Amino acid sequence: MRKLITTFAILIAVLVAGMTALVLLVNPNDFKSYMVQQVKKRSGYQLVLNGDLRWHVWPKLSILSGPMSLTAPGAAQPTVTADNMRLDVELLPLLSHQLHISNILITHAVIQAIPESAAQSGLNTPIAPDDPSSLSPTLGHWSLDIARVAITNSLLVWQDPQGEQLNFRNLTLRLHQDETRSGHYHLLTALTRNQQTFSVDLEGQMDASHYPYKLLFSVDRGHYQLQGVSLPEQGIEGDTSFNAEWSPMSSAFALTNFSLHANDSDFSGEANGSLAPTLKLGLTLHSQTANFDQLLLSHTSLSSVPSALPHHESTGGDGVEASHVRTPVVVEKNNRGFIDWLNQSDISSRLTADQATWHGVTVNDLVLDAHNVLGVMNLHSLAGKVGGGQFGLQGEVDFRPELTKVQLQTDVQRIPLEIVQPLLQLPSVLRGAISLQGQFTGQGLQGKDIVTQWQGQSSVELLGLDIPRMNVQQMVIDAVTRASNRVNADPKIHPVIPNMQGQFTLSKGQLQLTTLEGENDQVSLNALGNINFAQKNLDITFNLLTRGWKGDPSLIALLANEPIPLRFYGPWSHLQYALSVDRLLKNNFKSRVQQWLKDNEKTKNSSSGQ
Incomplete structure (x- = not known):
């Protein structure tokens, strides 16, 4: 052991002496x-x-x-x-x-x-060839x-x-x-x-x-x-x-075998482009799970939005108590910096996602195919499946103005209204699904911008429509049976609103129903009117022909051939309705009396002629 220590001491001494000599010499x-x-x-x-x-x-x-x-x-x-x-x-x-x-x-x-x-090099300065031998001169x-x-x-x-x-x-x-x-x-x-x-x-x-x-x-x-x-x-x-x-x-670059995880989101794919003179980027990405609420949005808040359930007017029918529902509102952060970046870039992107989350909505099989050139985005396709339905959008989005301009063709099939209403910041009072095929132009991308700053026209289909705690067919049945004891409804019938198809136009915050009609075994229904999103009021009249009555044949024939108007009108926070069944029955009684008088007059004339 002593010899080992002596050996190490000699080595250390030699090392110190050598380094000391080096420092000195x-x-x-x-x-x-x-x-x-x-x-x-x-x-x-x-x-x-x-x-x-x-x-x-x-x-x-x-x-x-x-x-x-x-x-x-x-x-x-x-x-x-x-x-x-x-x-x-x-x-x-x-x-x-x-x-x-x-x-x-x-x-x-x-x-x-x-x-x-x-x-900085001169214009005529030659560029030396790439020579690995110059690495060890x-x-x-x-x-x-x-x-x-x-x-x-x-x-x-x-x-x-x-x-x-x-x-x-x-x-x-x-x-x-x-x-x-x-x-x-x-x-x-x-x-x-x-x-x-x-x-x-x-x-x-x-x-x-x-x-x-x-x-x-x-x-x-x-x-x-x-x-x-x-x-x-x-x-x-x-x-x-x-x-x-x-x-x-x-200034060109290319990325391959790209993989990225961001919180609970994942992306894979490739990218290429250049940084100068302007950013040019081509992206091809796929995601199994993409949560855009975390990646793109600052927060999603809740705001009280008044329900659009009606209050009864004195013209007839029972009052329906109004309620207040809390619906998620689209609240976007100040993203002007991101928009300025788009205005200075040339970006071509194709993103597919097995499942994506946006504003709390789960979208399956999402496809985004777009090309942005200095703030003008050509949207080749934005499509996906939501709640048993699907949607597809095409058009152009111009990010250059202070308020974004859009031109879109929409193809929406059977999207639940429970999803659509909160995104548009509308009262969540309807249930069912909606289909739309139309063309729209306007300004802004938030929900309130869509309903107040866009204009266009579209076909519409309402499927499985239901208004909780209010059914227009049942309201008519109740009003008729109260007004007359000569007819009553078949107790086996459970009123169901039929699927309805029609057309509407949207301009300056007003939606005008040009046609909306539907029919099932119980009722034929059509509606006309308008909804003012800017002032949050509406005026729509439903005309119903109901079936399944029992009782007076003449009155049953009347109800089967004369539509009963049911009008909803007023502000969303205090909506009212008018149902004029008494007037219809009085008109029927008056027409029957007039017909009796006519028939009686004819009988007298024929007797005097003989």
Whole structure:
């Protein structure tokens, strides 16, 4: 044991003596001009090392520098500036006049990726061919080799093609490369903008053997997090991986094998495009589950909306108590920044999702196929399945005005009214399903904009329509039986509103029913009138021909041939109705008396003639 300790002591003494001798005999400032020339020859960049270089022997043999800067050819500002730099060198190669730098560590650096720091070349300056042999040049009898580069606690200033500067703070980049400029990297940084912070932690492989013509890299392990205002309380975070190709000279990029998880959403696919002169992006994505309420919306609130159940007017019928229901309202965050981004971009996208959530609505088999050019989006298809029905939209959306303009063709089949009414910020008083085929133009994308700022015309079909606690056919039956004891309804009949088809027009917040009619075994029904969404009132009259009566044959014949009008009118918060059965019966009695008088007169005339 004593001999082992003695051996280690001798080795340590020799190492200390060797490093001491190196510090005493080799002046690190002798390498300064050599490193400057090597950087100049290998990259064209101008390296400036201010102050003297000095040795640092623990925990590694290193050369420390004072303030340094690295400037691209012809650039007005340096690309990299730092207060200090550490070069970890290998001891044995120094003895044979080789400077092997195993690691470069730069802390508290400022890296500028802005036009003022970009390389400037003359119009006739030739571009050298991509020569991997230039990676290990020699100058004099010194040789230079760098395997690792680390930048920690630094700042990256990047300016996008539109001129906006973004500051990536707390930047840490570690790069390990071989002689072919292929290797491994690890990147951590954070971007704060508009009171939101986006942080990333990426790790993968990189191939810079063809740089600056092409840079290949992969993200084998990536984690990100987005937090701040107008976001879910827990933020948006997840993992990502992809392969990428970047062409610096053309600002073109391509992503393949793309995978992204964001909270409980997932996306996979590919992307390609370019960053300059304007952003051009092509996206092909698929998702098994996409929750757009978390990814795109600030919040969904609830607001009390008055029910449109009627109050009885004195003309007849029983009063129906009004109720208040709470319905979700479409509340979108201030997304002008996103719209400005669309106005400056060329984006072609195709998104498919097995299941998506939007404003609390589950959409299956979602398809979005659109092409946006500088704020004008050609919507090839927006389709999906909802609540046993399906929808399809086509048209154009213009994001350039302050209030978005739309031109849409709609094909809606059997969508539940319980879904449609809250999205349009309408009282949830109807049940059933609706089908629409029409064309619309207008301004705005929120629910209230659709019903007040759009115009157009459409066919409509109402299926399985039901008004809870109110049935128009039963209201007529009750009114007739109260007005006359000569007829009564078949107790086996349970009134059901028939499916109804028709047409309507929408203009300046007013929906005009031009036709709406339906028929089943119990009733024939048609409706005319209008709904004013801006003023929240309506005036609609239903005309009913009811069947299944028992009693006086003449009165049954009357009810089967004379429609009974049922009118709903007034504001939604205090809706009233009028049902004039008495008038119909009085008219019938009057007509029967007149007919009796006519028949009696004819009898008298015929008797006198004889």
